[in-house]
Amino acid sequence: MTTLTKQTLSHLDWLEAEAIHIMREVAGQCERPVLLFSGGKDSICMLRVAEKAFRPGKFPFPLMHIDTGHNYKEVVDFRDKRAAELGERLIVRSVEDSMKRGTVVLKSADESRNKHQSVTLLEAIAEFEFDACIGGARRDEEKARAKERVMSFRDEFGQWDPKNQRPELWNLYNARTHKGENIRAFPISNWTEMDVWQYIEREKLELPSIYFAHQRNVVIRQGAIVPVNVPLASGELVNVPRAGEEIVDMEVRFRTVGDITCTAPVISDADTVSKIVLETATTTITERGATRLDDQTSDASMEQRKKEGYF
């Protein structure tokens, strides 16, 4: 065998280089891209990748958050702070506005608004005529994502058709669209939860405080840890305990931060990134299994939601 003259990139360097390449492809091929930024750990990594891809220039896209109105205050504050530090434009569109318009109708007041984000997202795409949305989804998150393309094509209705995805070969991404159609681009497709935490550690990225161990009032509901009486910025309390439920004080942290009504914390005393890296290395439960209250309904629930335009 010939001698190895090539320097091998570490796995994080390789993943980062790939993510930068994908973002630059979106910027190079699409006219009006947007980067979805929720304040969560995956999108925080994406912002660092975007800095590495485009600085000293400004990002060639704005940031956007689809706010369910049920997000942790710590995360919303972090979102605003981070966007301001970066000096980038942040667009916020809210599910509550869609509810006012009547385009989102909840079955009941306490139904999770998580899946209704799709409607608001599609409305925002139409409003700004975005032809590409850069998202932080990862293929290791869930079965239906394992086959997701890096550049995933959505038709005029925002629908994902698993049988009609563009073949994706080498690093030749095809982000072409006709008017009204949309590309969802996933620069960190190939990252795992572990990679994300290692990247956060290496890059010393700041995170919303609720990712770290803290004391919280919770109830145990059908085996899941449900945070209760979570205050919104307005002072309103979300997840009011049901009659007969006993509130306990637990040391927990969040592995994902989404809509309050459907994101559960895990018991943990990991209060630093390096402790979380260790804990991630030794955990026995998948990220979604541990923390999503909405995905366990059926084997195919994520796939179903994606077909309907969910991220």
Place this chain on the structure above:
Amino acid sequence: MSANENITELDKNGGLLRFMTCGSVDDGKSTLIGRLLFDTKTILADTLTQIEKTSKKRGMEAVDLSLLTDGLQAEREQGITIDVAYRYFSTGTRKYIIADAPGHEQYTRNMVTAASTANLAIILVDARKGVLTQTRRHSYLAHLVGIPHRVVAINKMDLVDYSQETYERICGEYRAFAEKMGLIPEGGDLQFIPMSALNGDNIVDRSDAMSWYKGPTLLEVLESAPAAHSEHDEPFRFPVQFVCRPQDSANPELHDYRGFMGRVESGSIRVGDDVTVLPSGRTSRVKAVHLGGEPIAEGVTEQSITLLLEDEVDISRGDMIVKSSEVPEARKEVEAMVCWLSETPLSPARTYAIRHTTRTSKAKLNGIAYRVDVNSLEHVDATQLAVNDIARVSLKLALPVFADAYTQNRGAGAFIVIDESTNNTVGAGMIL
């Protein structure tokens, strides 16, 4: 394990290896992948509980590891894999990305897709059946798409009493056919491993039942295969993706800043190197190489970097920066092996778009030299290409591309064909 040991474990840098698995239905591909994930402890308890339940529901006694790689709803209904799925695992020293593609003839395009990013291929052979038509097809495709490292995994050895004789006979058959067809990887390697995916023999753990086998386990091969994109020196190829011109009025230093952003497709570049910009042919010298905004001395293959040049040169997306000592030729006609990916056949009358690196050009078919019968590997006449067909074609281009032969340089030798009416990716090409 103490906390400290764990951290150093995670810090070991074996880089990242992408590999694919080739097998036809029932060769044991899903079981093998499940076994790798299971034995490297990638599968977490809740997932395992779920597949235990499903296994029981289907009336199976042991946990069916192949359920781990179960995919989309439609596929579950049909009980087969119809698309490429990507899986991940890590051993602490190295991270792996598996491209899992079905091996049926009607899924040739998925195999080509999976192969395009793989550096190693595992070709599964059922020990009871030996080298079959499908083995030939998989080997040909792995070879065509230029995967340098190949492992022929002779699976289900438990069903042939772990017989060394059977194993050696199959190795001999395989070698004979691969040599005859010219499918031995050049500069790469070919490794045979007897295994039982079901029982875990020679996957991660060495087999007690086959003590006669002295070679490496599958995981040992994976851990030691070169992860680098290429093992031989390649010329510097830098397709420009994006041009950064901040012109930030608040910062006068940035007023004249022009950064040429891209990923090093091959080779390496240093400050002071003489470069030529294609297609203009303008020359300049590298003033700085930046990675994430910080200057670095050298940019290497697969790194996403920004180049600053000493002269003001007009460069835009689709241009390529190369070293002046190794300029590729401009081609307005290309000879290529093409795999057709679309249900709509290739039409000789139509104009398509091709994407080579970051460059797009219109293209028309000049002619089809032959089609390859992927089963017999014979060349046959063709006037049209249907989905899954592989053929040698020649194309006429509206704009020149700056290509290397695919066998010399995968990144600078590959292109995709786009149908501009649907914007779909309809073909995959490898320049000869």
